[in-house]
Amino acid sequence: MSQRLTVNGRPREVEASEDTPLLTVLRDELGLVGSRFGCGQGLCGACLVLLDGVAVPSCQTPLSQAAASAGVVTVEGLSEGGTPHPVQTALLEGQAAQCGFCISGIVVRAAALLATNPSPTGDEVAEALERNLCRCGVQRRIIDAVVAAGSAP
Amino acid sequence: MTSSAVATVPLHITGNPRLGTWLSVADGVVVVHVGKVELGQGILTALAQIVADALGLPVAALRMRAAHTADGPDEGLTAGSLSVLQAGPALRHVGAVVRTLTGGPAGDLTDYVARIAALDPATDLCEVAPAAAGPAVAVGLSEDRLDLPDKVLGRPRYLADLRPEGLLHGRVLRPAAPGASLVSLADLDLPGVQVVRDGSFVGVVGEREADVDVAIARLAAAATWSEGHELPDEDDLSAWLRAGPHDEIPVLDEDGPSAPGHVATYSKPFLVHASIAPSAGMARWTDDGLHVWSHSQGIHGLGLAVAAALGLEPDAVTVEHVENAGCYGHNAADDAAFDAVLLARAVPGRPVLSRWSRTDELTWGPLSSAMTATIGADLVDGRINGWSYDVWSLGHTARPGYSGAPGLLAGAHLADPVTLPPPTDPPPVAGGGTTRNAIPGYEVGPRHIAGHRRTNTPLRTSAMRALGAYLNVFAIESFMDELALAAGADPVDFRLAHLDDDRAAHVVRRAAELAGWGGTLPDDTGRGLGFARYKDKGAWCAVVAEVAVDHAVHVRRLTVVADIGLVVNPDGARNQLEGGATQATSWTTTERVRLDRRRITSDDWETYPILRFADAPLVEVELVEGDAPSLGAGEAAQGPTAAAIANAVHDALGVRVRDLPLTADAVVRAIEAAE
Numbered sequence: 001m002s003q004r005l006t007v008n009g010r011p012r013e014v015e016a017s018e019d020t021p022l023l024t025v026l027r028d029e030l031g032l033v034g035s036r037f038g039c040g041q042g043l044c045g046a047c048l049v050l051l052d053g054v055a056v057p058s059c060q061t062p063l064s065q066a067a068a069s070a071g072v073v074t075v076e077g078l079s080e081g082g083t084p085h086p087v088q089t090a091l092l093e094g095q096a097a098q099c100g101f102c103i104s105g106i107v108v109r110a111a112a113l114l115a116t117n118p119s120p121t122g123d124e125v126a127e128a129l130e131r132n133l134c135r136c137g138v139q140r141r142i143i144d145a146v147v148a149a150g151s152a153p
Numbered sequence: 154m155t156s157s158a159v160a161t162v163p164l165h166i167t168g169n170p171r172l173g174t175w176l177s178v179a180d181g182v183v184v185v186h187v188g189k190v191e192l193g194q195g196i197l198t199a200l201a202q203i204v205a206d207a208l209g210l211p212v213a214a215l216r217m218r219a220a221h222t223a224d225g226p227d228e229g230l231t232a233g234s235l236s237v238l239q240a241g242p243a244l245r246h247v248g249a250v251v252r253t254l255t256g257g258p259a260g261d262l263t264d265y266v267a268r269i270a271a272l273d274p275a276t277d278l279c280e281v282a283p284a285a286a287g288p289a290v291a292v293g294l295s296e297d298r299l300d301l302p303d304k305v306l307g308r309p310r311y312l313a314d315l316r317p318e319g320l321l322h323g324r325v326l327r328p329a330a331p332g333a334s335l336v337s338l339a340d341l342d343l344p345g346v347q348v349v350r351d352g353s354f355v356g357v358v359g360e361r362e363a364d365v366d367v368a369i370a371r372l373a374a375a376a377t378w379s380e381g382h383e384l385p386d387e388d389d390l391s392a393w394l395r396a397g398p399h400d401e402i403p404v405l406d407e408d409g410p411s412a413p414g415h416v417a418t419y420s421k422p423f424l425v426h427a428s429i430a431p432s433a434g435m436a437r438w439t440d441d442g443l444h445v446w447s448h449s450q451g452i453h454g455l456g457l458a459v460a461a462a463l464g465l466e467p468d469a470v471t472v473e474h475v476e477n478a479g480c481y482g483h484n485a486a487d488d489a490a491f492d493a494v495l496l497a498r499a500v501p502g503r504p505v506l507s508r509w510s511r512t513d514e515l516t517w518g519p520l521s522s523a524m525t526a527t528i529g530a531d532l533v534d535g536r537i538n539g540w541s542y543d544v545w546s547l548g549h550t551a552r553p554g555y556s557g558a559p560g561l562l563a564g565a566h567l568a569d570p571v572t573l574p575p576p577t578d579p580p581p582v583a584g585g586g587t588t589r590n591a592i593p594g595y596e597v598g599p600r601h602i603a604g605h606r607r608t609n610t611p612l613r614t615s616a617m618r619a620l621g622a623y624l625n626v627f628a629i630e631s632f633m634d635e636l637a638l639a640a641g642a643d644p645v646d647f648r649l650a651h652l653d654d655d656r657a658a659h660v661v662r663r664a665a666e667l668a669g670w671g672g673t674l675p676d677d678t679g680r681g682l683g684f685a686r687y688k689d690k691g692a693w694c695a696v697v698a699e700v701a702v703d704h705a706v707h708v709r710r711l712t713v714v715a716d717i718g719l720v721v722n723p724d725g726a727r728n729q730l731e732g733g734a735t736q737a738t739s740w741t742t743t744e745r746v747r748l749d750r751r752r753i754t755s756d757d758w759e760t761y762p763i764l765r766f767a768d769a770p771l772v773e774v775e776l777v778e779g780d781a782p783s784l785g786a787g788e789a790a791q792g793p794t795a796a797a798i799a800n801a802v803h804d805a806l807g808v809r810v811r812d813l814p815l816t817a818d819a820v821v822r823a824i825e826a827a828e
Contacts, residue, residue: 098729140735142766
C-alpha cells in the first residue's frame with residue numbers, strides 16, 4: 001500500500017502497510033539510518049524524531065500517523081544543508097559521546113527543547129532527557145553541551 | 154639485520170611481522186590496519202595519535218581501518234584495558250621501521266607518502282632496525298575523536314546500518330527459558346519470509362525488516378518449549394554460589410588468621426551489559442567461503458569459533474569488525490554473528506543482517522556473575538595484622554574458544570548441539586576473573602586469599618568491565634572503612650598508613666584533597682573514598698563520592714584521580730574515567746538482574762532500569778602527569794566508585810550496606826539489621 005509523508009521537508013512516497021513502524025520506514029525504505037533501533041518499545045530514546053515539532057519514538061509511531069502529520073524531521077534533517085544543528089556542534093566541541101548510539105535521539109530531543117526554551121539550565125536539560133538512556137556514562141558532558149548550545153550567541 | 158633489533162620487537166609485531174599487514178597506501182592516504190577495535194572508547198583515535206607520531210605524519214594524513222582477519226594484524230581481544238599497552242609499542246615499531254626504510258618524513262608530505270607506498274609489503278618488521286623515536290606531536294594532545302562526527306550527525310556507522318546489495322534481514326527466536334528445547338512449532342503461513350530451523354534453533358530471513366519482525370512474533374506465539382533449567386533463588390544468590398560444586402582458585406596462603414577479630418560479608422547481584430543497541434551480525438556464504446561482519450571484541454577468536462562449530466577450515470571464515478553501540482565486555486556480539494551465519498547458510502550468496510531484540514539482549518547475552526565475599530582481619534594497635542579473603546562467583550569468561558569450545562549461544566540449540574561448557578576465568582597472568590583484585594593493595598600482614606568458582610550454572614556469565622574486580626574492590630574498600638572505624642582512625646589516614654606505594658598514596662591523598670575531605674556537609678549527606686590499582690599492575694585510581702540519602706541514594710559528585718602513566722589523549726582518558734565512574738554508579742545504585750525460578754524477568758528498560766540523566770553525578774577527573782608506560786583507563790574506576798558510594802552512605806547514615814545494589818530497599822534492610 002502506498003503512503004505519502006513529508007520527511008525533512010521533502011514529500012516522500014513509500015510502499016508499506018500503514019501500521020509499519022516509522023523507524024523501519026526511515027531506515028529501510030528511505031535510507032535514513034540516523035534514527036537508531038535501541039529497544040522497539042519507546043523506552044530508550046535512540047529512535048526519536050520530530051513529528052509536528054514534538055519528539056516521539058519512531059519505533060512506536062505507525063506510518064499512518066506520520067503520513068497524517070504535517071511532517072517528520074529526523075536527525076539528518078537537523079543538519080541539512082551541511083550546517084550542523086547547534087546541539088551537534090556543541091556535542092562535538094565537548095566530545096560528548098562515547099559509543100554515540102544514543103546520541104541521535106538526544107540531538108532530536110535537545111533540538112526540540114531549545115525550540116521552546118532557547119537557554120535551558122542544566123537541570124532543565126536533564127529533565128528533558130529523562131527518557132533518553134545513555135549507557136557509556138556521558139550524561140554530564142551531554143548536559144553541559146546542550147546548555148552550551150543554548151547559551152551560544 | 155641486527156640481533157638487537159630482533160630483541161626489542163614488540164609481541165604484536167612478532168606475531169604479525171609483515172609490513173603490509175599493518176600499513177597500506179590508498180589514494181595518497183596512509184591506511185593503518187589495527188587489530189584493536191573501536192568499542193566507543195575512542196581507541197582508534199588514540200592509536201592514530203601514536204602511529205602518526207611514529208611515522209612523523211599528521212593524524213589527518215592517516216586513515217584507521219577496522220580490524221579484519223584476512224587483512225590486518227591479529228592483536229587478540231580488545232579487552233582488559235590493554236589496548237594502548239599492547240598496540241602502542243607495535244605501532245611505534247611499525248612507524249620506526251618505515252622511517253628507517255624511507256629515510257623518514259624529510260621533504261614534502263606527498264613525497265613521503267609515495268616513499269611509504271613504494272615499500273615492499275612483504276618486509277619483515279623483525280628484520281629491520283627501527284629508527285630512533287621522533288618527537289611527540291599528536292601524543293599528549295586531546296585530539297577529537299575520529300568516529301564522533303558520523304555518530305553525532307546521524308550518518309551510517311553501525312553494523313545495523315549496513316545495506317549491501319541483496320541484503321536480507323534476519324531474526325532468531327530464542328527459547329522460552331534457559332535450557333528449554335523446542336517441543337513443537339505450528340506450521341504458519343508467513344508472507345515474505347523463509348523459516349530456518351535446526352533443532353531448537355528457529356529463525357527467519359526476508360527482504361523486509363517489517364516482515365521478519367511480524368514473522369518472528371507470530372512464531373514466538375506458535376512455539377511450545379520444554380520447561381528448561383531451574384534458576385537460583387534471586388534473594389539467596391550468595392548461598393547458591395557458596396553451595397558449589399567449585400573449582401578452587403588458590404591465590405595466597407601465608408598463614409592468614411583462622412579466627413579473625415573483624416569479619417564482614419559483601420555481595421553483588423547478576424548484572425547485564427545493557428548496551429543501548431541490541432547485538433547484531435551480518436554474514437554471507439559464497440563459493441569462496443564465509444564472510445562475517447561483527448562488533449565482537451575478538452574477531453580472530455570469533456572466526457576460529459565459527460569454523461570449529463561448523464566444521465569449516467579456519468581460513469574459510471573471514472571476519473571484519475564493524476562498530477556497534479558501546480561494548481563493556483563479552484556481550485552478545487559473537488552470538489549475534491553466529492546467528493547471522495546460521496541464517497545466511499540457508500540463502501547462499503545473500504548477506505543476512507540479523508539483529509537481536511531488546512528482550513533477548515537483556516536476557517540471553519552473557520551476564521556479569523553474582524558474587525559474594527567474606528573478609529576477616531585482625532587489628533593490632535590500630536594496624537591490620539592478618540587478612541583472610543574468600544570470594545565465590547561463577548566464571549568470568551565464556552568467550553569464543555574458552556575451555557576449547559566455540560562458545561556461541563545458538564550452537565547449543567542446534568539439532569546436533571555444540572554445547573556451552575560452564576564459564577571459567579581468565580588465567581592469573583591476564584588478571585584472573587573471580588579473583589581479579591582479590592589481593593588488597595595494602596600492607597596487611599599474613600594473608601589467606603582464595604577464590605571459589607561455582608561450576609554448575611544454568612546461567613551463562615562472562616567478562617564485563619573490571620570482571621571480579623568490581624566486587625572485590627567494593628568489598629576490600631568497604632572493609633577498610635569498617636576497620637578504620639574500629640581503629641578510631643580517619644579512613645584516608647588509615648589507608649595511607651597501610652600503603653607502601655607512592656603512586657597509590659598520591660592518588661588517595663589527591664582525591665581526598667580535591668574533594669574537600671574532612672569539610673562539613675549537610676545532614677543526610679556523606680563522603681566516602683575507594684581506591685585500587687586495577688589488576689594489581691594497571692592504573693591507580695582513587696574515587697571520592699559525595700552522596701545524599703533521602704528515600705534513595707543520590708550520588709551527587711565523584712572526584713576521580715587516576716595515574717595511567719603517559720597519557721596519549723587526555724580528554725579521551727578523562728571521558729573513559731568519567732564514563733566508567735558514571736556506569737559504576739548505575740551498577741551500584743540501581744542495577745540487578747531479576748529472576749524467577751525459570752527465566753530472567755528483567756527483560757526491558759523498566760524492569761532493568763539504568764541511571765537516568767537527572768541522577769548522573771558530576772564527575773571531576775584529575776590525571777596524574779608522568780611519562781611511565783601508558784596504562785588503560787576504562788576499567789580503573791569501577792570498583793573504587795562502588796566502594797566510595799557505599800562508604801559515603803555509611804558516612805551519611807551511619808549504616809553499612811554490604812549487599813549491592815544500594816537501592817532504597819537495601820538501605821532500609823541495612824538499617825533494620827543494624828537495629
